Amino acid sequence: MKKQVLSFLLLLSFVFSVSAQKAQTQKTDASERNLRTQVEYLASKKLEGRRTGETGATFAAGYIANLFANYKLKAGFSSVTGGKTNANFMQTFPFVTGVEMAETGNTFSLEVTKADGQKLTFTDKPAFKPVAFSPNAEIGNTEVVFVGYGIASDELKYDDYKNLNINGRIVVAFDGMPESDSPHSRFARFNQHAKALIAKEKGAIGLLLISRVANLENDRLAGLKYDQMLGEAALPTIIVSRKTGADILGTDEAGLKSEEEKLIALTKGAIGGTSSNKPLDSRAVASFKINLIKKQADAYNVVGILEGTDATLKNEAIIIGAHYDHLGRGGSGSLAVNSKEIHYGADDNASGVSAMLELARQFSREKKNKRTIIFIAFGGEEEGLLGSKFYINNPAFPISKTVAMINLDMVGRLKDEKLTIGGIGTASELKSLVETINPRSSVEATVGEDNIKVKTAVEEAFKREGFREIKVEVKDNKVILNGIVGKGLVVKAVNAASEAAKLPIKVQIYESQNVNPTSAEIAARVPFFLSLNEDGFGPSDHSSFYSKQIPVLFFFTGTHTDYHKPTDTAEKINYQGLLKITNYVSEIVKAIDGNPAKPTYAVAKSSGTTGGRMGFNVSLGTIPNYADNNNDGLLLDGVRDDSPAAKAGLKAGDKVVKLAGRDVRNATDYTFVLGEMKAGVEYEIEIVRGAERLTLKIVPAARK
Structure with a gap:
């Protein structure tokens, strides 16, 4: 076989003037400081884990409201007292914090x-x-x-x-x-x-x-x-x-x-x-x-509005949201069994709130948004999406005029540039949008007549490294790889490809000699390895909006061993990565905002990952409303397209009162009965739809 020497060129050049570079560095440093400051406060001992209905969560809501006011956002709500109108960033919703035995x-x-x-x-x-x-x-x-x-x-x-x-x-x-x-x-x-x-x-x-x-x-x-x-x-x-x-x-x-x-x-x-x-x-x-008495407390969403500048488009809104509540000192939801330590919730979800706040600061300073942008910090997410459920039924801006919802939940642990984005199937434009805006580096090789063989070898090498989103193209006798993560990975993957293809490949890394970019600037140019999920439903607040047929995007850097434990602390956050995600989301919002046409809503393909706190052998494809606590059935927010529930004729708004011959009063009853069902067996399901009580047939599918 004829030997060939392939030169791979990693393009990491930055064309900045000295003054522009300095200004950009100062901007980056300020933004990263803001993110760090906000995470450290929200995940501090003072806030004691921010459990909904507790003092720490109220402090957190007040902190966010004060920042919205500092950014000159318009308060989401107002009330009239004594003929005077009072603006309020806080949207109050009821929450049961516990029960106590009555005195008699x-x-x-x-x-x-x-x-x-x-x-x-x-x-x-x-x-x-x-x-x-x-x-x-x-x-x-x-x-x-x-x-x-x-x-x-x-x-x-x-x-x-x-x-x-x-x-x-x-x-x-x-x-x-x-x-x-x-x-x-x-x-x-x-x-x-x-x-x-x-x-x-x-x-x-x-x-x-x-x-x-x-x-x-x-x-x-x-x-x-x-x-x-x-x-x-x-x-x-x-x-x-x-x-x-x-x-x-x-x-x-x-x-x-x-x-x-x-x-x-x-x-x-x-x-x-x-x-x-x-x-x-x-x-x-x-x-x-x-004789038990339920103890009520106020819980809060925090809502700030930045009005659009376009006379027509300002009547439409984009929502950027993140939940600020967490688990307090453990209990329900904690993975630290019987722990009463503070669950700080730095990644979940002080990270998302800090990104949302930084976006609010940047957009309010620039004031170039054509559409209205609504910034929301949700309460009660850990208790069943309570805050977002309440908001969609009591919005500060018409839901029918809300064109997209961006949800930031656990975005503080970026590792190996891997970022998960959910909801890309909820509008026909979103997949292309997130991929186009993803920053790109490229590697190029002249390979002559063996380019197809090298293309295959390199592609497989990157897949073995766990990066399946790599794009390998052949054009004009060149193999072009878009989406390379950095020198170390390039060398490792290309060496593996060289061995597999039995071709010597020489790796050459070129960087600009004109500037001396900072590590943050280099990181900003490295693309994300995106894991894209079409589904608009999921275990976070975007699900509430998708149930109202609003396109959504959900950003997430993945779970980890500190999830829902006291060890999810501020010093473990990747602040450089958090800033990079914040800037990426900013560009996505600007692209949606700048397009006169709103995103085209679509029914997304189901990922089949939602449906309860525990795994089951079967799936019905229902989306339960965990905020409904009337104990007269399980209210459905929706059903997944082409699921057993959809085939049975179930719809959003139905209330399941009986399943497989067993009474269903709430989500707990429902999940227990679901665990007893078998795939491929036909069961009866009784629902209340409006004034009607209907009995339908449903056949569970095996969970993938």
Whole structure:
């Protein structure tokens, strides 16, 4: 084979005058300082993790509002008091921070008749506590039936209710699972809500859960920690102490532990019946009252408006948004089990807020936008997109005139220039737009008659490095590679290509000798390796807008081991990368703004990645509304195109009230039932649509 020497030329030249270069450096430094300052404040101890409804989140909202005012943005809202109009950047929406036991109306009594006829009465108040998700109720003297762990599943061939008559009775079950609490356990989906739903289906009228810890006060369920997304349980539910549980079973705490160990042992082998079916050595009768009061707090969106300069286009708006809330000191949503440390949320999502604020500063200073730009910091995202759901129903600017929504969520950990953009299928122009604006370097090689072979070898080499967005073209006997990330990767990939093609390839890197560019300037010229996703739905605020048929773009640098943990801190943010993303988004917004034609809405291809907090074997293609907490069904924000839900005839606005023969009151019931369904099997789904109640047929698809 004829040997050839290929010269690869990496073009990283910068044509700046000395004064222009200095001005650009000063601008870059100022912007990066702003980003750092804002992230460090939002992710500081003072704000204590910015949990919605808590003081830290209110401080964060006020901080953002003050910056909007400094940037001379127009407040999104106004109110009239005493004939005077008051502008307000803050949009208030209601939020339930928790529940508490009312001073009266919470009682529990237990009467146990032993086998020898002896009667014992227990009314010790510390021995019980209603759980936060229990409905209020009053139940008179009712027989209590022990049901092991309270689990029944045809799929697992496991039934704690086998041969038991519990109709009209209260059931008592061990809390937790008969295996470890691993999320990968076959029993993982049988949480307290699932146990209440199963008990109701079996005919029970109340559920008692036996605590897993010796001191009831230390039980996580006794803390009345409220999670709005979970909704109410299907039955009145109380957590009782282990001593009370032992009393119900007619034994002591050692005997209770022995019974628990027997149940666990039975699950080690073949799944089947449990010892819960054995008659108790005593008869227990309980009565109780539950009277919980929901604690309300104000939560906030922060909205600033920069009016457009074009007489016509200013009547249309582009939204740039980012959620500012996080997880406070852990609890629901935290991946640091039982941690009460501050979850700082630097990447999630102080990074996105800082980028949004820097864009607000830049656009308000330039004042060249033709369309109106609305900057929104959303509250309640971690609680189920509450803030963005509230905004789309109570907008500062007509939703029908909103042409695009840009969402920045977790953009602070740029690594290897890899950036994910969602929503590129929500308008026909968006894919081309984000690719065209992506900064480009190129490598070029003259290869003669073997160019096709070299093209293939180089392309495969870059794919092996994990960069599948590389473009390799052949033109005029040259192989041209667009999208190279830098010297190190070029050398590595080209050496691999040389070996694969059995051709010697000489790598030559040329940089301009006219200037001495800073590392930030070099980084700014290096292109992103874009991972593009068409879907407009997803687990962040852009989903709310796409449900209203608004084109969206969602920017994300990827998850990491600090996600939803106290270790997501400000010093781990890649501020240079954050600035680069901010500038990239700025150019995209300018391109949308400068085009007289608005983006053309399109139904995007589904990624199939949304639909709940846990994985399932099947998918229906529904988009639940987690902000709806009426506990009268699951409200749908939409359905995915060509999904089982779409084929069944479901629509946005439908409320699912029954699925596969089981009642659905909220998202928690729905996800449990979904976990019990099988792909390819036809089920009935009952919905409420307006004043109608409809029964449809649906066939779940296997989850990819």
